[in-house]
Amino acid sequence: MTDSRFALYISIASLVTFLIVAFFRKEGKTEIHKPVAEQMQPIAFKNAKTIPIPEKIDLAGENVPLEIDDVKERLDKELHINSYWHNNTIFLFKRANRWFPVIEPILAEYGIPDDFKYLALIESGLENVDSYAGAAGFWQILKSTGREYGLEINRDVDQRYDPVLSTRAACKYLKRSYAKFEDWTLVAASYNRGMRGMQNALDNQKVDNFYDLMLNDETSRYVFRILAIKQIFESPESYGLDIVKEHLYEPFVYRYDTVRNSIDWVDYAKAQGTTYKTLRIYNPWIQDDDIRIGRDDYYVMSLPATN
Incomplete structure (x- = not known):
């Protein structure tokens, strides 16, 4: 080539x-x-839209000053968070259907406004949970506070987990707080910050109401979380929630038995025709497999009703 x-x-x-x-x-x-x-490619979010703010809202009959810009914006934020946090908010409705019938009459008995049932809802979601700070139960009560308001807390028993007794203890605190502040909004905020902490904030900032206070983020949000949940519960359809009543959890139906002697709970449950697991679900204040009961003491046990 x-x-x-x-x-x-x-x-x-x-x-x-x-x-x-x-x-x-x-x-x-x-x-x-x-x-x-x-x-x-852009993602199409269905039904994601801004939520209108109500023209008027109150907490326990006390008007919320929505004409103040930051007040309106803080409520706006909590309404959007809880409206679009669908899985959490739906389960609040489910559990509330079981436990509000227990909580509401106790609030009424102590003269506490019905709106405070939403305080328990935001504290725990009506689950017997524990916080990092050591608070426990539906009302997230500390050991020292629980004992102060009459709850038994020891190795065998922790009544902070008892829905009825813990609600009574919370009502005693709320009643005492109202005697101090004579303002239900401050009472709600004090449940988070403490009565002394709330009074110190009022004195230091020389104001007389919650909405004029500059507070830490947790307490600042606290009242608005209650308000948002109240608003959503009163009108779920307005916030895009289709709550089917048949899907909600039914209240427990109880029968009661009095235990006066030390006992093994597994054997007791079997003798009552139920299981230890069910016994613990119906009596979440039980803390161990057995209990030591003094000569003059007794416990009223909640058990599944029989037909």
Whole structure:
């Protein structure tokens, strides 16, 4: 092969290679080098829209001053969070259907406004949970506070987990707080911050109401979380929630038995025709497998009603 023919073949091969590369660059690689943000397709969120703020709202009959910009915005934030936090809010409705019939008459008995049932709802979701600070039960009561208001707390028993007795203890605190502040909104805030802490904030900032206070984020949000849940519970359809009553948890139906002697709970449950697990569900204040009962002491046990 002559040098001239070899050079011609090389030229033709180079041209073909160039055309092939150019073709594939045009047809196949252009999109690959686009920025990631340009490649992503927009996601269509159905029913995601801004939520209107009510023209008027109150807590325990006390008006919320929505004409104050930051007050309106703080309520706005909590309404959106709880409206679009669907799984959590739906389960609040489910548990409330079981436990509000227990809580509401106790609040009424102590003269506490019915709106305070929502305080328990935001404290625990009406679950017997424990906090990092050592608070426990529906009302998130500390050991020292529980004992102060008459709850038994020891190795065998922790009545902070008893829905009835813990509600009574919370009512005693709320009643005492109202005697101090004569303002239910401050009472609600004091449940989070403490009566002394709330009074110190009022004195230091020289104001006389919750909505004029500059507080830490937790306490600042606290009242607005109650307000938002109240608003959503009173009109769930307005906040995009389709609550089917048949899907809610039914209240427990009880029968009662009095225990006066030390006992093994597993054996007791079996003798009552139930299981230890069910006994603990119906009596969450039980803390151990057995209990030591003094000569003059006794416990009233809640058991599943029998037909």
